[in-house]
Amino acid sequence: MAYNLNDVENWKSFQVNHLFKGGLVIYIVLVYGQAVPEYQKPLWAILVVNVLQSFLRIKSMRMASKSNLLSKNVKPIVEYMEREDQLAGNQPVEPGEMEGYRYIVAGEHKPRNYVKRNRIKNASRSLFCSFAGGASRSLNGSFVVIEDPDFLTVDKIWRCKGRLLQPPSERALRLRDVCLSMALCKMINRRFLGCELYEAKLPKTRDFVLKGLLDGDTRYERAFRVIEVELGFVYDLYYTRYPYLYRKVRYFALCLPVTMVILCSWLTYELFREHKDPTNGKNAPLGTTVALMAVVTFLEAFQLYLHMASGWFKVALVRSYVTKYNLQQMGRIRRAIIDLLLRLKTLGPWEGKLGQYSLLQNYNATRRISKCVYYLTLCLVDKDKKGRNRGKLVKLSTQVKKVVIDSLMGTLESGGSLTNGAQSLRNNRVYGKLSWACNLHTVAETILVWHIATTICKHEFDAAPSDQDSGQVSTASSLSQYCAYLIAFVPDLLPGHSFDSAAILDKSIEDARTFAPLQGAKTMEEKCRILMSNSNSSEDLLIIKGARLARELTEAIHDSALRWRVLSEFWAEMLLYVAPCDDSKAQAHLEALARGGEFITHLWALLTHAGVLNRPVNSSEAV
Structure with a gap:
């Protein structure tokens, strides 16, 4: 985890620090591990997993660096939002049902979602655009719009007929809002890099807040809840590794904490076995090591919980649910499992309190x-x-x-x-x-x-x-x-x-x-x-x-x-x-x-x- 923007930009020094510590651990295992050969296998396995975890941290910090954000994360959003209003065509705008709001939730980083085509008339540059849902078509002969089921927008989530996302269920409304927060996070991220917000001048942008977020009896709570989750995504994007896990190694990230818990249990078992054998003449440091393994196991389990309870994991589940029709027809057991995962409480940085000074x-x-x-x-x-x-x-x-x-x-x-x-x-x-x-x-x-x-x-x-x-x-x-x-x-x-x-x-x-x-x-x-x-x-x-x-x-x-x-x-x-x-x-x-x-x-x-x-x-x- 990074603690400020300087930590993110100095990811190379973070990498050098981890390389030095990793080399020191390898030296200790090689020199002093010869005396306890029965522990070398679990120790080397734990070291390998730790190296992989360090690699993920470094890659996530590199992804959050300003140069990488501008070229890979923000640029697709900027290009898309420049034409988002044209992509809607003559579709009516209904903020309450998110009709006409093709704000990106996921899938913008895949190259096949963008088609490059020169303008036919009055063209001086190329345009990039993309579209989710509907048949492939062209707009005014200017650029090509393609269909990609993995390219997910807010309006597509609102149109999903699956039971998981259908109101009036409170869970469905909350899940929709989590995905909306993700889309808003991608949009506001442009401000941190000085990019233009093309949609700011559109009437539907003001209507989105006035007639969408602030509509209904619970508008006071809902508006701030959506913004809170959105800023939680922004925080994660710059200061945690969740965005990298979400985009690159979603399932691999879940395996690492589980693997670490298993390896710690293996090492603890070996310690107990040596401790109970009175003939080996060795004095295994049982108490201290078991306590250390218990702490490591707890921390890894807690990291696993944080990942599964995060908004990123929820958006990934909803994305799979919306884009894969077979998941919408799943049985009760699978639906109950997903429902349980979606109920995990997210821990965000915002405490909902106001600083005071008199x-x-x-x-x-x-x-x-x-x-x-x-x-x-x-x-x-x-x-x-x-x-x-x-x-x-x-x-x-x-x-x-x-x-x-x-x-x-x-x-x-x-x-x-x-x-x-x-x-x-x-x-x-x-x-x-x-x-x-x-x-x-x-x-x-x-x-x-x-x-x-x-x-x-x-x-x-x-x-x-x-x-x-x-x-x-x-x-x-x-x-x-x-x-x-x-x-x-x-x-x-x-x-x-x-x-x-x-x-x-x-x-x-x-x-x-x-x-x-x-x-x-x-x-x-x-x-x-x-x-x-x-x-x-x-x-x-x-x-x-x-x-x-x-x-x-x-x-x-x-x-x-x-x-x-x-x-x-x-x-x-x-x-x-x-x-x-x-x-x-x-x-x-x-x-x-x-x-x-x-x-x-x-x-x-x-x-x-x-x-x-x-x-x-x-x-x-x-x-």
């Missing part, structure tokens, strides 16, 4: 523990910056998903633009009074001012919200602290240069530490009360602007429930506003996946599939 709570925090760890590890672990203590992670609630999706649907349905919260203020008729807080110089300043105002509103005015308001308070507070967390710890995922965002936060922390009235304040209630009493101050500080905004919020919106609804809608809109980015910053999302992922990455992926690729320069720009 400026007013942590601006004066000490860093003693962080400094101790920094020096004890000889500077290997970075120490926290001043005033940047992380808050406790909070679970991504259904209420947060709902308010974010509602905001997105409102924007897509109206055909409007993403704004930094201004539209939510207009919808609630308070924009005129609070518009200044949306027109600050940078996004980071806007986030921090609204974050401080939200914190003050929570602790000063609504310290004990009613049960009816608690959901809105929790939603607004968690989104507010998450946006502040992005500035404090992952500014690369936000608009603008990360250095500028970090500098703005550093200045705000220093201003709070040196602001005279706050000296000696301990509790959050005391800090908020002091800031509110200084909200009319003429000092040009973000903490004062935040206090001023909190005062104006309470003056403009007297009803507590309405105030928190405005704040929750504002933060949902703000998070959607900062999520899009150009391809040059897409690498930051890929790096974030290696650390477990961020909620903003899920929103970035969702907006990409809706055709929203960049953040508007100003609020008048349409997305």
Whole structure:
């Protein structure tokens, strides 16, 4: 497994390291194995299997390297998606049933799926295209479309009549969505390499999200589930060996862990046999070796489970099921086995939690523990910056998903633009009074001012919200602290240069530490009360602007429930506003996946599939 993109690109050094260790093990077996000839056969067999496993790891890292991805993985998708809309012809587009969406699930790497033919008219270059299902035909005399049963697209899965994929079974719907996630993974992978997304300008692309993913009563859960699995595939593509096993040695990969378990059992048996023989005069290290073999056996069995529970294995099963008609007519026993395999729970990197940071709570925090760890590890672990203590992670609630999706649907349905919260203020008729807080110089300043105002509103005015308001308070507070967390710890995922965002936060922390009235304040209630009493101050500080905004919020919106609804809608809109980015910053999302992922990455992926690729320069720009 790789831990960051540098590990992937440095696969040659990884290979040299494994060659050195392998040579050392061979030397040990050759020199010291002569004394125990009865153990040499299982030891050599285990060594051979270990070499094969190392080979698979190296090949998977090489496949994930940028040069290989561009030439072999992404190029076929780019060429296909350039013509995908033409391949659909006059077929009606129905996002709910995926009609007209020939997004690739599998089979794009096989050469026979692509036919090269010069244009007959107005041709200056060759075209590559492919098609799944239907008779062979030509489109406008421009290029040839061929049928290949192994070439699998999303619409073909939705048309499959097999019982395994037929709704209303919840299992069938989940399997369909796993395959959809695979197709979306192949599409979004182009952004990491700077390739053009031709489908972004098509109306059906926005409809796919608006009328497909976000349609139905469970749209909040389904949309984020599909995106979560998709980003899990992206993570695997760059950081694990599953893609290589899926494409190259699918069945061989299943055999290696089983073989290793058998060989470890063989070696353990030989140890027991020697240990029980009192005449051989040998003192076999039974306890230590058996414990080691037990650990190796457990790890291999766990690796086997992870492989069989992965989305890649599920897609491979569905691919075989759709393309081979005899599997759709299988008996109960085989169907039960497949059903059992498909029920295995996938372990993904995303935990479904939001990072939290509160400026007013942590601006004066000490860093003693962080400094101790920094020096004890000889500077290997970075120490926290001043005033940047992380808050406790909070679970991504259904209420947060709902308010974010509602905001997105409102924007897509109206055909409007993403704004930094201004539209939510207009919808609630308070924009005129609070518009200044949306027109600050940078996004980071806007986030921090609204974050401080939200914190003050929570602790000063609504310290004990009613049960009816608690959901809105929790939603607004968690989104507010998450946006502040992005500035404090992952500014690369936000608009603008990360250095500028970090500098703005550093200045705000220093201003709070040196602001005279706050000296000696301990509790959050005391800090908020002091800031509110200084909200009319003429000092040009973000903490004062935040206090001023909190005062104006309470003056403009007297009803507590309405105030928190405005704040929750504002933060949902703000998070959607900062999520899009150009391809040059897409690498930051890929790096974030290696650390477990961020909620903003899920929103970035969702907006990409809706055709929203960049953040508007100003609020008048349409997305």
